[in-house]
Amino acid sequence: xxxxxxxxxxxxxxxxxxxxxxxxxxxxxxxxxxxxxxxxxxxxxxxxxxxxxxxxxxxxxxxxxxxxxxxxxxxxxxxxxxxxxxxxxxxxxxxxxxxxxxxxxxxxxxxxxxxxxxxxxxxxxxxxxxxxxxxxxxxxxxxxxxxxxxxxxxxxxxxxxxxxxxxxxxxxxxxxxxxxxxxxxxxxxxxxxxxxxxxxxxxxxxxxxxxxxxxxxxxxxxxxxxxxxxxxxxxxxxxxxxxxxxxxxx
Amino acid sequence: xxxxxxxxxxxxxxxxxxxxxxxxxxxxxxxxxxxxxxxxxxxxxxxxxxxxxxxxxxxxxxxxxxxxxxxxxxxxxxxxxxxxxxxxxxxxxxxxxxxxxxxxxxxxxxxxxxxxxxxxxxxxxxxxxxxxxxxxxxxxxxxxxxxxxxxxxxxxxxxxxxxxxxxxxxxxxxxxxxxxxxxxxxxxxxxxxxxxxxxxxxxxxxxxxxxxxxxxxxxxxxxxxxxxxxxxxxxxxxxxxxxxxxxxxxxxxxxxxxxxxxxxxxxxxxxxxxxxxxxxxxxxxxxxxxxxxxxxxxxxxxxxxxxxxxxxxxxxxxxxxxxxxxxxxxxxxxxxxxxxxxxxxxxxxxxxxxxxxxxxxxxxxxxxxxxxxxxxxxxxxxxxxxxxxxxxxxxxxxxxxxxxxxxxxxxxxxxxxxxxxxxxxxxxx
Numbered sequence: 001x002x003x004x005x006x007x008x009x010x011x012x013x014x015x016x017x018x019x020x021x022x023x024x025x026x027x028x029x030x031x032x033x034x035x036x037x038x039x040x041x042x043x044x045x046x047x048x049x050x051x052x053x054x055x056x057x058x059x060x061x062x063x064x065x066x067x068x069x070x071x072x073x074x075x076x077x078x079x080x081x082x083x084x085x086x087x088x089x090x091x092x093x094x095x096x097x098x099x100x101x102x103x104x105x106x107x108x109x110x111x112x113x114x115x116x117x118x119x120x121x122x123x124x125x126x127x128x129x130x131x132x133x134x135x136x137x138x139x140x141x142x143x144x145x146x147x148x149x150x151x152x153x154x155x156x157x158x159x160x161x162x163x164x165x166x167x168x169x170x171x172x173x174x175x176x177x178x179x180x181x182x183x184x185x186x187x188x189x190x191x192x193x194x195x196x197x198x199x200x201x202x203x204x205x206x207x208x209x210x211x212x213x214x215x216x217x218x219x220x221x222x223x224x225x226x227x228x229x230x231x232x233x234x235x236x237x238x239x240x241x242x243x244x245x246x247x248x249x250x
Numbered sequence: 251x252x253x254x255x256x257x258x259x260x261x262x263x264x265x266x267x268x269x270x271x272x273x274x275x276x277x278x279x280x281x282x283x284x285x286x287x288x289x290x291x292x293x294x295x296x297x298x299x300x301x302x303x304x305x306x307x308x309x310x311x312x313x314x315x316x317x318x319x320x321x322x323x324x325x326x327x328x329x330x331x332x333x334x335x336x337x338x339x340x341x342x343x344x345x346x347x348x349x350x351x352x353x354x355x356x357x358x359x360x361x362x363x364x365x366x367x368x369x370x371x372x373x374x375x376x377x378x379x380x381x382x383x384x385x386x387x388x389x390x391x392x393x394x395x396x397x398x399x400x401x402x403x404x405x406x407x408x409x410x411x412x413x414x415x416x417x418x419x420x421x422x423x424x425x426x427x428x429x430x431x432x433x434x435x436x437x438x439x440x441x442x443x444x445x446x447x448x449x450x451x452x453x454x455x456x457x458x459x460x461x462x463x464x465x466x467x468x469x470x471x472x473x474x475x476x477x478x479x480x481x482x483x484x485x486x487x488x489x490x491x492x493x494x495x496x497x498x499x500x501x502x503x504x505x506x507x508x509x510x511x512x513x514x515x516x517x518x519x520x521x522x523x524x525x526x527x528x529x530x531x532x533x534x535x536x537x538x539x540x541x542x543x544x545x546x547x548x549x550x551x552x553x554x555x556x557x558x559x560x561x562x563x564x565x566x567x568x569x570x571x572x573x574x575x576x577x578x579x580x581x582x583x584x585x586x587x588x589x590x591x592x593x594x595x596x597x598x599x600x601x602x603x604x605x606x607x608x609x610x611x612x613x614x615x616x617x618x619x620x621x622x623x624x625x626x627x628x629x630x631x632x633x634x635x636x637x638x639x640x641x642x643x644x645x646x647x648x649x650x651x652x653x654x655x656x657x658x659x660x661x662x663x664x665x666x667x668x669x670x671x672x673x674x675x676x677x678x679x
Contacts, residue, residue: 062673067569067570067672067673068671068672068673087574087575088574088575088576091569091572091573091574091575091577092572092574094569094570094571094572095571095572095573096572100570100571102567102676104563106563106564106566106567106570106676108564108567110261110262110265111261119568119571120571120572121254122254122255122257122258123254123255123568123571123572123573123574123577124572125251125254126254127254128254128257167571168571170571171572
């Protein structure tokens with residue numbers, strides 16, 4: 001089973017955060033988005049981060065993904081110390097190690113599905129023909145092979161999110177991070193997307209971290225973190241029976 | 251890497267075509283304004299130069315001895331127009347020829363029957379004739395002993411010395427038999443000799459009233475009058491003309507001659523002043539065009555600011571998928587630079603079209619009394635349909651300038667885009 005595979009058989013810590021703080025002023029008031037978070041995530045784990053809005057769950061995701069900087073504490077991914085990297089190094093880290101998925105998909109409206117998926121290759125300096133080949137291959141794998149030349153506006157929400165997942169996979173990163181990846185989808189298409197992410201963790205050994213407030217979505221995870229007011233209040237392995245939802249259908 | 255980003259930037263430009271056309275349109279107008287106004291000064295300058303005379307006048311330098319004695323020197327130290335000076339002049343770089351004139355030191359006139367014609371009579375080495383810059387009208391360029399070459403106005407100013415009133419009489423010097431009459435005023439002796447006009451030349455030079463004679467003839471008359479042999483050590487020329495190799499070297503040669511302590515005057519100096527005037531005019535008119543380009547720059551800056559506001563989330567996404575600040579800066583700078591480049595190229599094309607229209611209008615404009623072209627500050631016949639002249643470096647410069655304007659206008663918006671925090675940018679609604 002995926003759960004054993006991700007949680008028990010491979011315990012080496014891959015991503016770790018120690019004493020993570022993110023404090024900033026908003027309208028003259030000090031906001032503690034993260035207020036001393038310690039977390040260790042092994043390779044291949046499917047981690048769900050839950051909590052009410054404003055609990056700091058998205059901030060924790062972006063800090064671990066090198067998209068945001070903590071005001072205190074350390075983030076270590078593999079052998080990389082994110083807290084001591086400059087902007088250029090962080091961009092390189094994101095390019096090579098992280099694939100992000102967002103609630104609003106964030107596809108470029110004027111680009112086709114093929115071009116959207118290939119966009120990370122532009123910044124990696126990959127030649128056009130190679131980009132398109134890899135992009136086509138990924139979209140085919142995700143069942144989007146017939147919509148390569150569709151613009152985002154011509155695609156359904158679930159299809160758009162699959163394009164976004166293909167884009168996240170373009171540079172073959174070891175980590176996939178999703179910020180409410182099913183938040184803009186109906187429950188049926190949300191399940192498809194979650195199955196896809198589950199499959200990536202189980203079959204491809206990707207470390208998948210998603211932020212959600214949907215307990216149904218969280219049920220796909222190996223482990224759940226609960227945040228409140230910038231602190232971890234609960235850290236539990238998901239119930240085994242909920243893993244029955246896994247349908248690998250591709 | 252750069253080509254990948256350039257591809258992205260070009261794709262982005264075509265997303266908002268109407269805006270691209272309007273923004274670049276401002277640059278088109280600005281570029282055309284710069285080109286056409288500067289091109290106008292080139293056309294007017296050429297027309298002004300055409301009014302000066304033929305091109306040989308431009309390379310001609312007249313050399314005289316200096317009358318100013320430098321401090322600490324005696325008058326004997328001043329260089330004279332002697333043989334030594336002539337040799338020094340020949341060695342100045344950029345000199346095509348040094349043409350010394352020997353003045354006739356006795357009275358000399360032409361006789362045609364009872365008519366008498368006076369002129370400035372100058373002795374010249376025949377080998378230097380080709381450098382004189384005269385255009386033959388009749389005959390040939392030959393100055394054998396006993397031959398003369400006659401300026402165009404000499405024949406028009408004969409007169410009858412027995413007449414009560416002075417009245418100029420025209421004599422065809424080329425076909426009428428002429429005698430040369432020399433008078434030694436010291437003792438009243440005179441010589442009359444048959445003389446042959448070998449050629450006449452066109453007007454437009456400073457020799458319209460000059461008769462050129464073989465230098466040995468002139469020296470012979472001078473020796474006859476003074477009763478002394480010419481001493482090469484003390485001999486001085488009346489005037490020296492230096493011919494520069496090209497218009498460009500004229501000023502340098504003139505300055506080199508002045509450095510020798512001689513007086514030198516050339517049309518090139520006047521041309522230089524005129525060029526300075528047109529250079530100033532070019533700067534002023536180019537500046538007026540530049541204002542239009544400056545306005546266009548604000549348009550580009552506005553468009554780029556709007557584009558970046560609209561695409562804030564996209565910038566956040568670019569960063570999330572691995573774009574560095576520098577990548578984002580490059581993409582947006584390329585976009586604004588390409589707007590400038592496109593506007594510049596279109597502006598150049600427009601300028602060439604307008605040049606054709608304007609020049610043809612000027613060339614076909616009616617001339618003569620009462621026509622509107624008389625009110626123009628230039629002579630349309632001298633312009634010859636070239637009022638607007640666009641040299642290659644002007645339009646190349648205009649394209650480079652338009653591109654730089656685009657880049658400059660896009661710099662601050664692009665820097666702002668590059669510095670956006672990705673998390674905040676992604677949350678933008």
